[in-house]
Each structure stands twice: as structure tokens, then as C-alpha cells.
Amino acid sequence: MATIKDVARLANVSVSTVSRVINQSGYVGKEFYDRVVWAMKELNYQPNAIARGLVSRKTATIGLIVPDVANPFFSDVARGVEDEAIANGYTVILCNTDWNLQREQMYVNLLQGKWVEGIVLVGSRTPEHELVGLLNGLPIILADRKPTHLKSGVWTDNEGGAYLATKHLIEMGCRKIAHISGPEDSPSATARRAGFRQAIEEQVGVYGTVAQGDFRYDGGYEAAIQLLSAEDVPDGIFAANDVMAIAVVQAANRKGIRIPEDVKLVGYDNIPMSEYVYPSITTVEQRGYDMGRMASKILIAQLDGRDDVSLTKEFEPTLLVRHSTRLDTP
Amino acid sequence: MATIKDVARLANVSVSTVSRVINQSGYVGKEFYDRVVWAMKELNYQPNAIARGLVSRKTATIGLIVPDVANPFFSDVARGVEDEAIANGYTVILCNTDWNLQREQMYVNLLQGKWVEGIVLVGSRTPEHELVGLLNGLPIILADRKPTHLKSGVWTDNEGGAYLATKHLIEMGCRKIAHISGPEDSPSATARRAGFRQAIEEQVGVYGTVAQGDFRYDGGYEAAIQLLSAEDVPDGIFAANDVMAIAVVQAANRKGIRIPEDVKLVGYDNIPMSEYVYPSITTVEQRGYDMGRMASKILIAQLDGRDDVSLTKEFEPTLLVRHSTRLDTP
DNA sequence: TTGTACGCGTTATCAC
């Protein structure tokens, strides 16, 4: 690859002149300017962002840490993050943790070494104070998790969303409701559990149980099979995300249990698939793309030293009623 | 952030000594070694990958260009690419082109400036010779597209897969078959069209038409509505990918047309959703994760100067027969 | 075994 020196040599000027035309800084005569532009074209010159970063101490790069991009919710978030980033001249490094704490921390360190200017951390489970310790002051924004110490984050009201979902099951007549939860230590899973419990406790005559899931298809499937094999089969299930809700549908099919006739089902996230499965799944909408986009926007505003953007944004959850909780037209 | 100098100063040694312990190169006395390690801990030192890259001319970063990570097929590919990359100490920059040629080229240039060591280009539509022109010799591997000039690539036999799909429709009794295609200039779309045509032409008494789609839900939906609104409704539809096939299912629902009774349907990709929609969609399997993983592997082998890996890999397409083409148990 | 000096590609600060 051609360097600034090559361009200077070919254009018969000094590197500083070339630098000036590249960055539109300082004055440069028309004649020289043209020569330089010509030489850059000729050599197919691309300024080296590495060297540039070394001196400016800016890399125009942010890190994106997600549990798993192959999960539709997170791929939506990722898309949002990248769209907003590139629109602002930033580039995104993608990292998958598989919900693994160690990998999360490993990536935080690795990204620091790469001099990313900030990190969008999605669905994290690491305690915040530990994060702060790792961070060395590197800007970070939590997505899909409400920050307690950290100053910036975007999230939906998970407790409220779960409350909505559970309440809906109760209204549809369910009395023995099971919640297939996310990982024990996941903040969003915890909030959804809390919302579930609150709705249950508010209502006399309704019983709730919590089954451990892990936000993944297999874990959800296993939990569902257990629930549906018990002697006391629930009449309503609230899965902590749509991926597990879809697993519930498959498990029900397998066990010959009908949804919504025998068991009603609510999911969480509103991934596209939730609408197209059979029966379509009642779910709590979480706008992944918008969350990602907003996270990116807030982070970049911080990096650029702008303070015209609020550091936090709570998204309102919305219940989308579909056929997994309705008896009419499937 | 602490630099190597800070560490050297604190440990009371020279920077080269620190460098040596970091890179395990050259000899360094036990005493000094311990002092350096201690100082690094103390300062929470992270070697600066930027500076390091500048001198070594290596960034341990690869670029990943996909049409859209939010598309389940590509998010699978992306996941595969990242998994293999990180396992080899590489990091991935994610770029979404939205199937836009200009953005594809813009990203190729941008990534070059960032000194990525290579690029995984997925589902590209740019003519290969143009790519070569942009590349300046930067290693690249095509995924989901068979290279003609470029030397490395992973792909599935799209023509064969489309042939399989169409043949299956014919065998199931379809005589008026429509193909909802991908973008005109997409190599994989073109190959699938060719496979479709071949199967049609081989069989007397079978008529085929091609409707223009764009690999996206909306485009597929529109094409499907048109097909299903014509006076001469086809009895079989082969959609060039599953996302559009799912759109066909929705369009059919909307028009009150039954699948598979009135129209049989085959998709392409085998994204998870294709199995869970109703009816489940017969599709041609394309192993996105494995393709991504393999692409990453081949690229990195090149970068590391290893030649123990073949530069190309063709994946065999497999037909998965499900309920969108079968009349028995839905 | 350790330290010095140079270079990687760029930008910024000076002289000219």
C-alpha cells in the first residue's frame, strides 16, 4: 500500500503538503494541490488509519460486545449499532461472548488494547463495579440493561414488560403460570423474574413457578419439556425471551399439548420469527434495532464531546397480543 | 492508559526489557522479569495494538462485509467468522452494505485504511475485476459466492441447490412454477435462477416464470402478492431465500391461498425460522455458520502463511422436505 | 543479559 511519502515523492512535494491537502488544513497552492490529488489517485492512496490513530489518539472505532449475534434480537441490536456508527464515521468491532462472563471480560481487555474509543456492551452479566475496574475510564454504554453505577445505558423496562406479560396471562384465565427464566445472574432476566413475581403475588388464587432457562433454544426446550411432563402442567407459560418461547411451542408439539387451548404462551423481544411461527406468539416488544442505534448514538455523542444527548434512554415495553394466548382465529 | 515507557520507568528498566518480557523474546533476568511483571500489573498495562500494528504491519484484524447482519443467514455466517477469528487471535470489523454496491466498495476502501489484514466478503455483487482493482493485493475471501478470478472462496452449489428445489416441486406435481429471484446482478441469485431454469427446461409440460425479488422480506412479499393475484396463479413457488419464502407464506395467508394445498413452496438457506413457521418450509440447506467459519479459517491460514488449507470449499446443498410441499400431516 | 537508536505512517509545530 502506498504511503504519504510515496504520494509526496510522486507529486514532488513534501509530506506536510500532502498531509495538508488530505486534512484540508492550512493553505496549499492550487498547482500543488492538483499535483497531490493526481498522485493520490494514481497510487490509489488510502491514509493509514493506524498511524493516524497513533498520533491523534483516536481510532474511530467502537467495540460491540453481544452474547450472540446469531440470536435475532442481538443481530437487530448489532445492526442498529453499526448503522449509527458508520453514519458518524465510526467502525465497529464485533465480539460474541456466548453469555460467558470470562469472555466478556476478555473482550473488554482486548478492545482496550485495540484502542477502541468506547464500548457498547449488550446484555452483560458482569457486575458493574467489576466492569469499572476493567475499564480504565474507557467510555462504555450498557444496552439491554439498566445501569446503576455507570452513567449511560439504554434498556427497556424489563420488570414492567414482564408484569404486562404475566398480567395478560392471568387475564386470559391462567391460574398456574410458569416462567422460564434467563440466566440467574443476568440483570434483564432478574428484572423479568421480578415483574413476573409481582404480577403473580398481586393476584390471589394464581400460582407461579420459575424454571431455569438460559435465553437459548436448547435450554428453553429442556425446561419446557420438564414443565409439560410434570403431573401438574401449567396453563400458562411466560418465557423470558422469544427464542425460548419458540422452543416451548416445539416442546408442546412434541408432547401433543395444544397452544393456546391447553397452555397459553407469552414470549419477550418480538423477534420477527415470533410473528410467523404457528401459533404466532404473544410477546413483549423490545425494539432491538432502535436500542442499538440509540446506544451507538449516545456513546458517539460522548466521544465527540457533545452533551446534547441524554445519557440514558428507557424504552417502553409493549404487549403484542397474538395467537398463542387467544382462542379465536388462529 | 499506561504505556510501555511508564512500565519501564516504574520497573526501573529500559523499554526494550519490558518489550522482551511482553513478547517473550530474548533473554531477561529473573529479577528484572519479576519487576516488569509487577509494574505491568500495577499500572494495568495493556500493550497498544495500534502502535504495535504500525511497526509489525499487522493488526490482527479482519474485515467482514455482509449485506445485513439482521438477516438470519448472514448473522449465522458472521457468528462463524468471528468464532474462528477469535480462536486464532484475530478480531472482526463488521460492515453492513444493505446489498448496496457503493457501500460495499466504500467499506473495502475504509477497511484498507484500517489496515485489516484481510476481508471476508459475503454475498457480494461487485464484479470481481472491480474488486481486484480496489484491493491493492489485500487478501480477500468470497463467501456465498463462487470466485472466478479470485483464488479463495466458499460457497454452496447454488445452481445445484436450485435445481434440487425445482425438481422437487415438479415431482410433487407442480406444473406452473414461479421463481422469486434475488437481485438481478447477484451471483448467487443468478446461479439459482439458472438451476431453476434448467430443471424447468428439462421437463416437458412444466412452465416456469421468474419474478424479481431482492432477497428481502418486503420485496418477496410484493412479488408473492403479484403472483398470487394473477389470473394464472402458479401451483408451485421457489423463493430464492427463506426470508422471501416466509413472505410468501404471509402473502398466501392474506390472499386466502393454502400452502401446500393450492401452492407448494420451497425456500433456500434453512434459517431456523423456516422450520418453525406454519407450514414449515421445505428448503435447501446452506450451512451459514460452517461457511463463515471456513471462510475465516482459509483467510487466516493465508495470512499466517500456512498453505495446509485448500483455498476454496464448495458445500453441497441438501434438500430438506417439510410441510410446505407435503399434503400429509401438517 | 540489558540498553540505545531507528523506523513504522501521520499530524502538528515550527522555520523558511
Place this chain on the structure above:
DNA sequence: GTGATAACGCGTACAA
């Protein structure tokens, strides 16, 4: 207006 030069943080010959 333009050009030389010192940083930026690190690796690596080479000298000590």
C-alpha cells in the same frame, strides 16, 4: 505557502 522535524507507542537490530 511550503518543507523539515519531532512526536505518537512499540519492536528490533545492534551495540554495550
